Amino acid sequence: MSIKRRTRVREALTSCEVAKEITVMGWVRTRRGSKKIAFIALNDGSTLNNIQIVADVPAFHEDLLKQVTTGACISVTGTLTQSAGSGQSVEIQAKSIKLHGPADPVTYPLQKKGHSLEFLREIAHLRPRTNTFGAILRLRHAMSYSIHKYFNDNGFYYLHTPIITGSDAEGAGEMFRVTTLDIMNPPKTEDGRINYREDFFGKETNLTVSGQLEGEIGALALSDVYTFGPTFRAENSNTPRHLAEFWMIEPEMAFYDIHDNMDLAEDFLKYLINYALEHCVEDLRFLNDMYDKELLSRLNSVTDSDFVRITYTEAIDILNSSGMKFEFPTQWGADLQSEHERYLVEKHYKNPVIITGYPKAIKAFYMKQNDDGTTVRAMDVLFPRIGEIVGGSQREENLQALENRIKEIGIPREELWWYLDTRRFGSAPHSGFGLGFERMMLFITGMSNIRDVIPFPRTPNHAEF
Ligand code: ATP
Numbered sequence: 001m002s003i004k005r006r007t008r009v010r011e012a013l014t015s016c017e018v019a020k021e022i023t024v025m026g027w028v029r030t031r032r033g034s035k036k037i038a039f040i041a042l043n044d045g046s047t048l049n050n051i052q053i054v055a056d057v058p059a060f061h062e063d064l065l066k067q068v069t070t071g072a073c074i075s076v077t078g079t080l081t082q083s084a085g086s087g088q089s090v091e092i093q094a095k096s097i098k099l100h101g102p103a104d105p106v107t108y109p110l111q112k113k114g115h116s117l118e119f120l121r122e123i124a125h126l127r128p129r130t131n132t133f134g135a136i137l138r139l140r141h142a143m144s145y146s147i148h149k150y151f152n153d154n155g156f157y158y159l160h161t162p163i164i165t166g167s168d169a170e171g172a173g174e175m176f177r178v179t180t181l182d183i184m185n186p187p188k189t190e191d192g193r194i195n196y197r198e199d200f201f202g203k204e205t206n207l208t209v210s211g212q213l214e215g216e217i218g219a220l221a222l223s224d225v226y227t228f229g230p231t232f233r234a235e236n237s238n239t240p241r242h243l244a245e246f247w248m249i250e251p252e253m254a255f256y257d258i259h260d261n262m263d264l265a266e267d268f269l270k271y272l273i274n275y276a277l278e279h280c281v282e283d284l285r286f287l288n289d290m291y292d293k294e295l296l297s298r299l300n301s302v303t304d305s306d307f308v309r310i311t312y313t314e315a316i317d318i319l320n321s322s323g324m325k326f327e328f329p330t331q332w333g334a335d336l337q338s339e340h341e342r343y344l345v346e347k348h349y350k351n352p353v354i355i356t357g358y359p360k361a362i363k364a365f366y367m368k369q370n371d372d373g374t375t376v377r378a379m380d381v382l383f384p385r386i387g388e389i390v391g392g393s394q395r396e397e398n399l400q401a402l403e404n405r406i407k408e409i410g411i412p413r414e415e416l417w418w419y420l421d422t423r424r425f426g427s428a429p430h431s432g433f434g435l436g437f438e439r440m441m442l443f444i445t446g447m448s449n450i451r452d453v454i455p456f457p458r459t460p461n462h463a464e465f
């Protein structure tokens with residue numbers, strides 16, 4: 001490597017090698033001091049904490065120090081010394097300072113402390129330099145890593161499913177079209193419709209809403225697989241829990257029934273929370289103190305709890321006898337809304353809840369039907385503050401039953417010929433679920449808006465940055 005070796009702030013702060021000369025690089029958070037001495041708080045994103053740089057003002061060019069202002073990027077070489085100030089163990093006595101990039105104090109937007117999250121969304125290109133987003137982005141990384149670690153340690157294979165899909169059969173929401181046709185002047189068929197045969201793929205294509213159908217192909221060959229990739233939904237739902245582009249983790253397991261599926265989901269979610277508690281406690285403590293005073297206790301309580309398991313029918317009975325006035329109806333057959341889910345979790349059980357046995361009419365075609373003929377082996381995991389965090393099911397492995405359901409719903413069968421082949425040749429019972437990564441990040445960080453747990457949120461009317 002040709003770049004000059006630097007010490008990360010994280011390493012410098014935990015180093016015991018006092019009197020050693022080191023070089024740190026980063027962005028100035030604050031500068032204070034007098035005509036004689038300057039104290040610079042420097043952060044390089046490696047940790048929540050800043051390292052204090054102490055500079056003898058007369059030893060430096062006036063022009064240089066003038067530009068060492070909030071937001072500027074500098075290199076500092078100096079000796080690591082025991083700090084006299086409280087709140088830090090070591091600091092750096094600066095010997096030389098190099099300015100990489102100044103930041104005009106008049107126009108740099110992150111001057112004062114305590115910007116609102118709404119304001120920070122408008123400067124999503126700069127918000128990673130705040131304590132809050134530094135913590136969230138480090139946690140996002142740690143969670144991604146722990147997801148791969150969990151599955152790898154448990155013998156799952158990471159399967160890369162396509163982002164561009166030729167089937168719109170998943171039925172999980174509105175899709176974004178992928179096309180290279182000239183939208184001002186598209187080729188037409190004889191009956192006046194757009195001729196997708198002339199499009200790039202020779203057919204209609206969209207961005208995927210889920211990797212599940214391909215995940216099932218993986219499971220019926222490698223037994224235990226998972227996907228972890230971006231998914232896209234053009235649903236115009238401007239809520240604090242929906243994004244148009246979000247990341248989803250979808251394990252799919254051969255020889256799992258719905259109970260095995262629930263066991264895996266519960267174990268997996270607890271593992272991820274424990275991983276964050278063990279490896280990211282500094283960032284979690286910061287978020288706990290700044291945004292959500294119950295964050296740490298909530299995380300601990302979920303890892304200590306046994307998730308409640310009830311059927312949809314039981315859930316409806318509880319809601320109907322709750323005496324609550326809900327905005328949406330709670331009669332049997334209606335989908336559960338977030339207000340219902342949160343009532344069950346936060347008020348009734350005070351525990352995460354897994355609901356199974358949903359009416360088949362409100363769930364996807366591939367879910368395995370129960371013997372009652374009206375419900376399916378679906379499972380939704382509901383979390384405090386979030387509502388639905390996981391959606392999954394045991395899949396229908398019987399070819400005839402699956403074909404009947406496809407016909408019943410009116411899905412074009414030709415499009416699914418490859419999917420149906422998995423049931424035609426060596427079919428096996430199997431199950432899987434999808435965890436919305438940003439819903440998990442909402443839970444882990446205690447943030448209340450999903451736009452604040454992804455670096456570059458995509459929502460209706462927002463695709464800046
Ligand atoms: P919801 O009812 O909350 O819209 P869904 O039933 O559409 O969710 P699924 O199709 O089961 O969700 O997707 C699996 C998981 O993906 C959900 O449990 C949730 O964690 C996440 N998810 C779904 N839609 C979104 C979205 N628009 N933005 C972020 N995460 C999402």
Ligand code: MN
Pocket residue numbers: 172173235
């Ligand atoms: Mn949805």
